[in-house]
Structures are given as structure tokens and as C-alpha cells.
Amino acid sequence: MKPETDARITDTRKKILDLAEALMLSRGFNAFSYQHISAELGVRNAAIHYHFPKKSDLGVALIERYCRRFERFTQAQAELSPGEQLEQYFELADRYFGQQQICPSGILSAELQTLPEDMQRQTQAFVALMRGWAEDIVRRGRDAGVMHYPGSAEGMGDVVFAAMQGALQLARFDQQALQSVKLQIRQLLGCQ
Amino acid sequence: MKPETDARITDTRKKILDLAEALMLSRGFNAFSYQHISAELGVRNAAIHYHFPKKSDLGVALIERYCRRFERFTQAQAELSPGEQLEQYFELADRYFGQQQICPSGILSAELQTLPEDMQRQTQAFVALMRGWAEDIVRRGRDAGVMHYPGSAEGMGDVVFAAMQGALQLARFDQQALQSVKLQIRQLLGCQ
DNA sequence: GCGACTCTACTTACTGGTCAGTAAGGTGTC
């Protein structure tokens, strides 16, 4: 039985993924090594290679987990109003910021050209998922009459998504930047 | 006479900076090596070290050049209307996109935590410069009565800057994303 | 106008460190 399809995912495997995720969001995929993980975990380097033979296997598993997590997140959100969904999006960003991290799509798109091909494809799918979600929020917000903005829902969704991604990067220099962008997006959407 | 203060900057030195710039904007600062540059330039690795002893020296010189270039850009722009300034900003982004690059502040902030300290400081100054400029455009646009938006000029400037930075990263997956964001920003600002 | 000197802009040759990745062996559990 492959670990990927096994319900009881190895403890070590999960710890590796968690550590790799934190490292990727703070340092980037290229800038962390198996050493970083194994040292923190108290195992040898080759133990990581046992679970993820190539670094790209680890990267792909990381993005796949993001996609699954995101799917669950949006399903759990389905009952919420567009305004509440937006606020949950903002809280997600706050959580990244609190850990001195940026959003996964931000680091992955910045490093894109140096990533292994399978990771590039996976990233593309993940970014499309998040982009579609932002678009969905502002479209349903306008349809429900609680959000008001000129132009298309596609355009507004892209601006919200791009601005939040950029804001998390800006927030590394000025912690007020994230608050500033969130507040301005609320005002541009005419909600609250 | 130091090369930095000499008007006649070495040809090789300039070529190194140009190549390093292109490499940084497409691959990132950590993901290019002196080998990449020396191979392209037809010189030996140590020749690069002659002009830039440490890689961080090259990085700092790169950002310093950005600051100087940006200063000249904004000065040349001083006579233009806010609407025209915004369009020039958009054209700048188009140029990066055309070369499969992202904006310098995007890659530098994504990699920030792995950059040498002097580069981090330099980056902070550069980002502050660009942020202030975006804020200035939308403030003067509102004052002149040609741009209309809720909230503060600080907030709107941050959204425009963050959205453009994010859009260039999104555009790596979907080339329409940049157009989409530019169009939406124009509509949010109520100009054109 | 010629040798001595100096400086710039490199070269060759090297070091030590880090990296991903592999092979083969060990150990405990079912």
C-alpha cells in the first residue's frame, strides 16, 4: 500500500511536509535543503529521501496538499456570505503574515522558471484554483448586491488576488502594508 | 580612480550588471551563479569576482542602479499628468512581461529572508521609493479630479502597487492576467 | 625615446562547503 493512498499517513512523512511547507513559505523552494529538514527533525538526510526520493517529489506533494486543503476550505466556506468569505481570505493572509511567510502562489510564481517541470504544472493548477475562487467571491458579492465595483468580476477577482499576493510580500518591509491593502479592498468593493 | 565614481564605467562591468539583472528578474537572485554570467560573457569566473568580489556586492550594485534609474524615470515623468504617469507604469510592466520577467521588488521581496543583510536594507529603500511613487500618482490624480476612488491615497497606492507586482507573477501562468489587472485598475480609478 | 614602474583587467588553479541523490546494510514489527 503506497503511503499516498494510505489513510494512516506516516508521522514522519507529515512532519517532513509541515517543515518543508514552513521553509518554502519563508525561504523559497530553492533556498531550503534536505539538511534543513533532517536537522530539525532529528533524522538523517537519507530518511527524507526515503519518503521523497527527489526534491521535486516533495515539492509536488506540497502543492498537492495545498490543493486538497484549499478544496476543503472552499467547501467549508460554501454556506458563508461573500463578505464573510472575503474576511476569511483576509484572515488566511494574516496567518501567513504572522509567521513571516508569504502566500504559496507568491513564492512559487516568483521562482517558477527554476522549478522542476512537474512542479510548474502543479503550481499552474493551484494558482488557477485560487484565482477562480477570488473571482467567485466578488461575482457572488455583486450578484447578492453587497459588493459594488466597476468592470468585470474576472478583472476584480484578479486585482483582489494579485493585490493580496503582493501585499504579503510588501508586508515584509512594512507591517502596515497588509492592513492598508485589506482596508482599501473592502472600500473598493463597497462592503463595510 | 574608483570605477564607481568614474564616468567611464568599464564595458565588462556594465555587461555583468545587465546580465545579472536579466538573470535575477527571470530566475531570482539565489538561482543564478557567477558561472551563468561568465559563460555568457566569454570570460572566467574570477573576472566577475574582480568587479564584484562577493555576490552581495553585485546584488547591492544592482539595486543601487535600480534606484538611480527610477529616480531619473520619475524626474522625466514630472511634467506628465497622473493618467499618463499611470500608463507609463503599465508600459514598464508590459516590458518586464515581454521578457518573461517579473518586477524587481517582486523577486527581491519573495527571496528577502535569504538575501544578505546589505541587500535587504537596499531593497527596503527601493520598495519604499516605488510605493511612494504609486501613492503620489493616485493622490495627484484625485487632487486633479481625474481619478476617483474611496479610501485614502496611501491605501489606493498600495493596492495599485501590490496588484501590479502580483499581476506580473500571475502573468507567468496566464498572459491575460496582466491586461486584466491593468484594465480593472483603470476602472477602479475611474480614468478612461 | 627608452627602460622601469604601476595599474587595470583579467587568467589559471585551487579550496572548502553545500547540495541532491544513491547504495547497501540494519532493526523492529506483523
Add this chain to the structure above:
DNA sequence: GACACCTTACTGACCAGTAAGTAGAGTCGC
């Protein structure tokens, strides 16, 4: 005894950075 989950021990590639040497162009005293 088969398998999951590690270990030790290693390889080869790449990396930033350094030391020492050199070719050529310009400068200086004389």
C-alpha cells in the same frame, strides 16, 4: 521472512570565494 523505516557511507556536481600570476596600456624620470 517480508516489509516499513530508517542508518552509514559515499559520489559527483555545483557553488562562492581566494591566491598568485600575467598581458598590455599608460606614466614617469632621464
